Amino acid sequence: xxxxxxxxxxxxxxxxxxxxxxxxxxxxxxxxxxxxxxxxxxxxxxxxxxxxxxxxxxxxxxxxxxxxxxxxxxxxxxxxxxxxxxxxxxxxxxxxxxxxxxxxxxxxxxxxxxxxxxxxxxxxxxxxxxxxxxxxxxxxxxxxxxxxxxxxxxxxxxxxxxxxxxxxxxxxxxxxxxxxxxxxxxxxxxxxxxxxxxxxxxxxxxxxxxxxxxxxxxxxxxxxxxxxxxxxxxxxxxxxxxxxxxxxxxxxxxxxxxxxxxxxxxxxxxxxxxxxxxxxxxxxxxxxxxxxxxxxxxxxxxxxxxxxxxxxxxxxxxxxxxxxxxxxxxxxxxxxxxxxxxxxxxxxxxxxxxxxxxxxxxxxxxxxxxxxxxxxxxxxxxxxxxxxxxxxxxxxxxxxxxxxxxxxxxxx
Amino acid sequence: xxxxxxxxxxxxxxxxxxxxxxxxxxxxxxxxxxxxxxxxxxxxxxxxxxxxxxxxxxxxxxxxxxxxxxxxxxxxxxxxxxxxxxxxxxxxxxxxxxxxxxxxx
Numbered sequence: 001x002x003x004x005x006x007x008x009x010x011x012x013x014x015x016x017x018x019x020x021x022x023x024x025x026x027x028x029x030x031x032x033x034x035x036x037x038x039x040x041x042x043x044x045x046x047x048x049x050x051x052x053x054x055x056x057x058x059x060x061x062x063x064x065x066x067x068x069x070x071x072x073x074x075x076x077x078x079x080x081x082x083x084x085x086x087x088x089x090x091x092x093x094x095x096x097x098x099x100x101x102x103x104x105x106x107x108x109x110x111x112x113x114x115x116x117x118x119x120x121x122x123x124x125x126x127x128x129x130x131x132x133x134x135x136x137x138x139x140x141x142x143x144x145x146x147x148x149x150x151x152x153x154x155x156x157x158x159x160x161x162x163x164x165x166x167x168x169x170x171x172x173x174x175x176x177x178x179x180x181x182x183x184x185x186x187x188x189x190x191x192x193x194x195x196x197x198x199x200x201x202x203x204x205x206x207x208x209x210x211x212x213x214x215x216x217x218x219x220x221x222x223x224x225x226x227x228x229x230x231x232x233x234x235x236x237x238x239x240x241x242x243x244x245x246x247x248x249x250x251x252x253x254x255x256x257x258x259x260x261x262x263x264x265x266x267x268x269x270x271x272x273x274x275x276x277x278x279x280x281x282x283x284x285x286x287x288x289x290x291x292x293x294x295x296x297x298x299x300x301x302x303x304x305x306x307x308x309x310x311x312x313x314x315x316x317x318x319x320x321x322x323x324x325x326x327x328x329x330x331x332x333x334x335x336x337x338x339x340x341x342x343x344x345x346x347x348x349x350x351x352x353x354x355x356x357x358x359x360x361x362x363x364x365x366x367x368x369x370x371x372x373x374x375x376x377x378x379x380x381x382x383x384x385x386x387x388x389x390x391x392x393x394x395x396x397x398x399x400x401x402x403x404x405x406x407x408x409x410x411x412x
Numbered sequence: 413x414x415x416x417x418x419x420x421x422x423x424x425x426x427x428x429x430x431x432x433x434x435x436x437x438x439x440x441x442x443x444x445x446x447x448x449x450x451x452x453x454x455x456x457x458x459x460x461x462x463x464x465x466x467x468x469x470x471x472x473x474x475x476x477x478x479x480x481x482x483x484x485x486x487x488x489x490x491x492x493x494x495x496x497x498x499x500x501x502x503x504x505x506x507x508x509x510x511x512x513x514x515x516x517x
Contacts, residue, residue: 108514115514123515129477136479168517172501174478175489201516239516338512339413341427369516375498379450 010061018058021097029087030055036091039084041326041350042076046343049074051081051091058094072098073106074343076331077206078292083323095332100208107337112203116216121199123167131195133170137178144178145185146403152181156192158228161265163193164200164220164244165235166368179395180235180262186276186400187269191233197223200234202243206333217247224257231258233265236389238293238367239333245298261294263366263390267303270310277397282312286393287360289318289351289374290325291367299323304366304390311390311397316358326350328365330373341376348377355383366390418444430512434469437509445507450497454507458495461485465508475505475513 019025036051037043043050048070057066077092085091104110115124125133134152142150153159163184169177184191197220204213224232232248234241245259269275288308294300301322308315320326329347334340351374355363363378365371365387374387413432414425418440424432429448431437442462446454454462464485468476478500482488487495496503501513 108512111514112516123513124474125477129479133477133479136482167515171477171515172499172513172517203516237516336514336516338426338428338430372517 005060005062011063012061014061014063014066015059018094018097021100022093025090025093027055027089027094028059030059030089031087032056033086035084035086036081036089039081041080042074042329042347045346045349046074051075055089055091055094067098067101069098071095072102073332073337076292076327076329076334076347078327078331079296080292080324080327083296092332096206096208098208099206100210102208105207105333107333107339109203109207109333109336112336113207113209113212113216116199116201116203117212120197120219121167121170122201122203123171125167125171130170130198133174134193134195137174137181140178141181141185144182150185153192154195155227159192160190160229161192161231161233161260162224162227162229163191163233163235163262164198164240166201166237166240167199168368169235170198176389176391179389180391183266183275183391183394183398186398187274189265189269192227192229194223194227200232200240200244201237202240202247203333203336205239205243205246213243214247214251217243217251220244221247221252221254221257225254229257231260233260233262235262236366236368236391238291239369241300242293242298261298261300261303263294263304263307264300266390266394267306270307275394276399277310277394278399279311279313279397281397282393283314284312284362285314285316285358285360286312286362286364287316287318287355287358288364288366288390289328289370290321291365291370292325292327292331294367295325296323307390307394308364311393312362312364314360316360318354318358326354328367328370328373329377330369335369335372344373345377345380348373348380352377352381352383355385361385362393363387364390364393416441416444426512428512430506431509432511434509434511437466441509442507445509449503449507451495451507457487457491458507461487461492461495461504462508465505465510469508469510475501475510 034052040051054069054071075095077095079092081091112122116122138152142148202216234244241261248259330344363374363385365374371387378385416423423436423441492500
């Protein structure tokens with residue numbers, strides 16, 4: 001048995017304080033039924049992972065216990081619990097409010113926020129390195145397309161969309177960006193990339209610091225206002241997509257601008273016949289993960305299925321999927337905290353079981369955060385699978401006219 | 413945090429397997445880390461990249477952009493992935509003893 005609750009030490013102001021941070025969001029309708037804990041796939045896997053216990057501490061006013069509860073940082077904020085809650089209580093929002101009260105978030109999380117505020121992108125990529133990397137990708141695409149006149153449309157006003165991405169695509173994975181721009185080219189997209197503001201991520205989605213959240217996202221929207229695209233399209237990164245949408249919904253007071261996920265525009269292009277794909281080029285069985293931020297939280301579910309069914313021959317759904325999907329185990333910024341590795345691999349197990357049950361050889365993971373976790377679980381559990389973004393599979397299925405008699409593509 | 417013993421040396425790694433202190437790096441440590449990154453044996457081309465990354469990090473205190481890695485070593489990205497299956501940041505930089513990159517990686 002645990003300690004008894006000492007009524008005299010309870011602090012009834014805690015609940016109001018948290019409701020205040022959450023703009024009067026009322027979670028006092030919690031019935032204490034425990035469906036959240038039943039919904040949390042991790043509550044049986046390791047200690048300090050029980051949403052019901054946590055919300056009871058908050059509701060009762062057990063200030064010290066709630067503020068120091070490891071649950072606050074163990075929770076991946078995936079909202080799997082909320083799907084089951086008969087009252088729709090958003091535990092992840094409460095978790096985030098407590099995170100915001102932590103003076104220094106763990107691991108690299110605060111470094112990422114500070115770098116983003118200081119440099120305009122979360123990895124501190126300097127302007128000259130950004131521009132030179134874009135020029136380099138342009139050269140690589142000129143060779144790949146055998147078209148020396150190919151240009152990346154930079155700072156083009158009034159385009160159909162402004163493409164915003166994740167600093168890792170510039171710093172660590174330029175081949176991913178090249179793949180995406182190749183698909184844009186094949187679809188003859190009328191888009192632009194800003195030379196000034198381009199990183200759509202916002203780590204404060206996980207640190208809970210709202211002032212910094214705004215400081216990071218606002219310049220991206222000011223840049224969008226200046227370039228005046230019809231919409232913002234965000235790369236295959238669940239947290240970049242979610243945070244950009246959330247800023248647009250809750251904070252942006254300029255000219256309204258829609259924010260969509262890249263899989264949505266791929267689906268449009270396939271329907272409109274702008275993107276021609278030959279799915280017989282992808283014969284290996286593929287399954288696809290539903291990133292929590294994109295699917296459960298932002299409701300983008302059909303477009304990526306439409307795309308993948310037009311991209312691969314043998315698509316296999318995981319069970320459960322959609323809004324009932326199981327989190328990869330590294331949500332809530334866990335990948336930026338090295339100390340979570342062991343816990344991440346424990347949390348990966350239900351996902352591993354899902355993957356293996358499909359018999360697929362390729363995991364399509366349309367999220368930068370999730371794909372790192374899938375690569376780690378692939379190695380840790382020796383799955384022998386290959387993890388790919390959706391864009392890579394789409395690129396592989398492209399039907400396009402590239403002149404055959406032009407000079408050989410140069411390497412590098 | 414975990415510890416590995418390489419010869420007489422005890423080296424501290426973070427949970428993702430990156431060196432806690434890049435000054436603890438030795439050739440033997442690199443060989444050890446290579447095994448954890450699915451590389452049987454470090455060959456001449458691996459060393460070209462590792463030595464380049466170490467020199468760059470000593471000089472600038474950060475890992476180079478992938479663009480710089482390619483231009484300065486003459487390897488294209490495909491080649492880097494052949495040499496270091498986990499890629500430039502999580503594979504090559506780890507074996508070269510650089511700290512875990514910050515950010516969502």
